[in-house]
Each structure stands twice: as C-alpha cells, then as structure tokens.
Amino acid sequence: MPEGNEIHRWAERHNTAFAGKKLRVESPNGRFPDATALDNQKLERVMAKGKHLGYVFGKDRILHVHLGRYGDWTEGQMPLADPKGALRLRMWPIGAKPRKDAVTPNKRHGWYSSDDGTSSLAPTGIDWLELRGAAACELWTDAEWQALLTRLGPDGLDGDDPKPAFDRILSAKTPISVLLMDQSVLSGIGNIYRAELLYRARLDPFAEGRGVPLQTLKAIWKDSIPLLRAGMVDRRIVTTRPKDRPTKKTGQPPKEEVHYVYRRHGKPCFVCGTKIQRQEIAGRSLYWCPVCQAATSH
DNA sequence: GCCTTATGCTCAC
DNA sequence: TGAGCCTAAGGCT
Numbered sequence: 001m002p003e004g005n006e007i008h009r010w011a012e013r014h015n016t017a018f019a020g021k022k023l024r025v026e027s028p029n030g031r032f033p034d035a036t037a038l039d040n041q042k043l044e045r046v047m048a049k050g051k052h053l054g055y056v057f058g059k060d061r062i063l064h065v066h067l068g069r070y071g072d073w074t075e076g077q078m079p080l081a082d083p084k085g086a087l088r089l090r091m092w093p094i095g096a097k098p099r100k101d102a103v104t105p106n107k108r109h110g111w112y113s114s115d116d117g118t119s120s121l122a123p124t125g126i127d128w129l130e131l132r133g134a135a136a137c138e139l140w141t142d143a144e145w146q147a148l149l150t151r152l153g154p155d156g157l158d159g160d161d162p163k164p165a166f167d168r169i170l171s172a173k174t175p176i177s178v179l180l181m182d183q184s185v186l187s188g189i190g191n192i193y194r195a196e197l198l199y200r201a202r203l204d205p206f207a208e209g210r211g212v213p214l215q216t217l218k219a220i221w222k223d224s225i226p227l228l229r230a231g232m233v234d235r236r237i238v239t240t241r242p243k244d245r246p247t248k249k250t251g252q253p254p255k256e257e258v259h260y261v262y263r264r265h266g267k268p269c270f271v272c273g274t275k276i277q278r279q280e281i282a283g284r285s286l287y288w289c290p291v292c293q294a295a296t297s298h
Numbered sequence: 299g300c301c302t303t304a305t306g307c308t309c310a311c
Numbered sequence: 312t313g314a315g316c317c318t319a320a321g322g323c324t
Binding site: 001002003004005006051066067068069070071135136181183190191192193231237262263283284285 | 303
Binding site: 001068069070071072132133134135282283 | 312313316317318319
C-alpha cells in the first residue's frame with residue numbers, strides 16, 4: 001500500500017543492507033520463475049523511481065518490483081518457519097544463517113516501529129527479505145527500465161526538475177486531483193499525498209489543471225518533498241501541522257490527527273469545522289474540505 | 299466467518 | 312468507464 005515515500009524507503013534500506021552482496025534469490029511457490037536467473041548473483045544497487053523499485057543484479061538483470069495496492073516487503077532476520085500466503089520472492093545474502101531469535105514472518109512490520117522513537121532509515125539486523133502481493137515482480141532489461149523512466153513524471157524524492165509536470169498540468173482541463181495521481185505527470189504521489197497536498201494548498205480538487213496558478217503548483221511541489229521525506233523515515237504519513245491538531249501535540253500525533261482530510265469524511269475539518277467530503281473520482285476516493293478548499297473560479 | 303475497504307495499475311470496450 | 316488482479320486488516324455478525 002505504498003506511495004513514493006515507502007518505495008524510496010525500501011530502496012535505501014535494501015541498498016544499505018544488501019548492495020554488494022551475493023544473494024540467494026528464490027521463489028518458494030514458483031510465482032516468479034525468473035528467480036533462478038538472479039540467484040547467486042551480486043546485487044549491485046537498488047533504484048527507486050516513483051512507485052517502482054529496480055534491484056540491479058548486472059546488465060539486463062534488473063528485478064523490477066511494483067507493489068501495487070497490496071504488495072509489501074517483509075524484512076527482518078532469517079525466519080525459522082515457512083510463512084503462509086502467496087509469497088513471491090525471498091532474498092538473503094549467501095552465508096546468512098538462521099538465528100535463534102528470528103521473528104515470525106507473518107507478523108507484519110513487527111520488527112521495526114515508527115511509534116517508539118527507534119525508527120530510522122538505517123536498517124539493523126536485516127538479513128532477509130520477503131515479497132508478497134506485488135503487482136509486478138519480473139526480470140527486466142536495462143532498456144525496459146529506461147522505458148519506465150521515460151514514461152514517468154518527475155519524482156520529488158529523486159531531485160527531479162518539476163517543470164515538465166507544471167507544463168502538463170497547465171495545459172490540461174483534467175481536474176488537478178486527477179493530475180496529481182497521474183504517474184506520467186508526477187511520480188510517487190498516491191491517494192493520501194494528493195488529498196493532503198491539495199488541502200495544505202487550500203486548493204479545490206476539481207479545479208482544472210490549466211486554471212491553477214503556477215505559484216500554487218510550485219508551492220505544492222515544494223511542500224511535497226519534506227512531507228515525502230518524513231514519510232520515508234517514519235513509514236507513516238503525517239501531514240497535519242501541530243497548531244491545527246485538536247491536541248496541539250507536537251512530534252508524533254495520535255492516529256486520528258495525522259491527516260487533514262484523508263479518510264476523515266463525515267468528520268469535522270480541524271481548521272473550519274465543516275464536514276470533510278468524500279467522492280469517487282477516476283476510480284479512487286477523493287477527500288476534501290468544501291470550505292477550506294472552496295471553488296473560486298470555475 | 300463474511301463483507302468491505304485499501305497509500306495501484308492495466309487492459310478491453 | 313468498468314472489470315480484473317493481487318493480499319490483509321478491520322468491522323461487522
């Protein structure tokens with residue numbers, strides 16, 4: 001269930017833990033037959049772009065992973081028991097031995113936490129990775145990865161120039177809320193960030209792209225980068241400012257206060273008290289405050 | 299247990 | 312525009 005923040009988080013952690021090592025790569029239930037082509041190869045580096053991951057095992061040996069809506073990595077220590085579920089792929093450095101204190105693989109995210117103050121991008125004790133539920137897990141050539149980069153818009157976590165995205169948006173009649181989710185316009189933004197970025201900009205989600213002032217687009221882009229980065233560290237997307245939270249709590253707020261509008265339909269806006277709205281648009285739920293994000297010119 | 303929902307995306311019509 | 316696909320959690324009964 002990842003947006004760009006999580007994808008880049010995985011890339012950094014897996015780079016730190018595994019790059020430069022020869023890996024055992026296996027597909028326990030055969031859902032990824034090409035695992036054999038990667039097994040016993042050295043992982044050179046891990047790349048991230050938008051919501052895509054690329055594990056480079058050599059020329060034309062890129063493991064392309066897209067987690068889709070449900071996919072997830074489990075990382076931790078070598079498990080002692082076989083996990084259940086539709087496992088796609090498992091990787092670990094050759095030579096790693098199971099540990100007595102190994103954790104249960106089905107306990108989602110059980111071996112690190114964003115809430116106890118110990119979370120960090122620096123992985124500790126990771127010697128094993130497991131992938132399940134991914135929309136894509138496939139062996140790619142370098143050309144296929146290049147083609148991906150060509151069709152993706154700029155990624156704020158990659159230091160990209162946002163101008164191509166601004167140009168696309170400013171020439172489109174499509175609602176800005178749909179454009180923000182379009183990975184060929186901007187890559188890495190998903191349903192939470194689009195709703196929250198629009199709220200923070202006090203922008204009407206139904207405004208046509210071409211009607212949004214360039215200054216507003218620049219502000220959204222600038223706003224998005226630290227928010228995405230914070231989401232990389234915490235594995236939790238927090239978009240509210242402390243002064244807007246009912247508890248005024250700084251640091252990690254209670255979970256009811258992490259978002260302004262996302263999944264808060266029917267509840268009062270933290271700023272103006274109006275009920276947050278929800279509506280399906282382009283197949284996804286859009287959340288917004290009809291007062292703070294009122295239509296102005298359309 | 300069953301139903302709904304979910305931070306995505308592709309393909310066919 | 313709609314169906315389909317992938318898996319897990321949470322809310323219900």
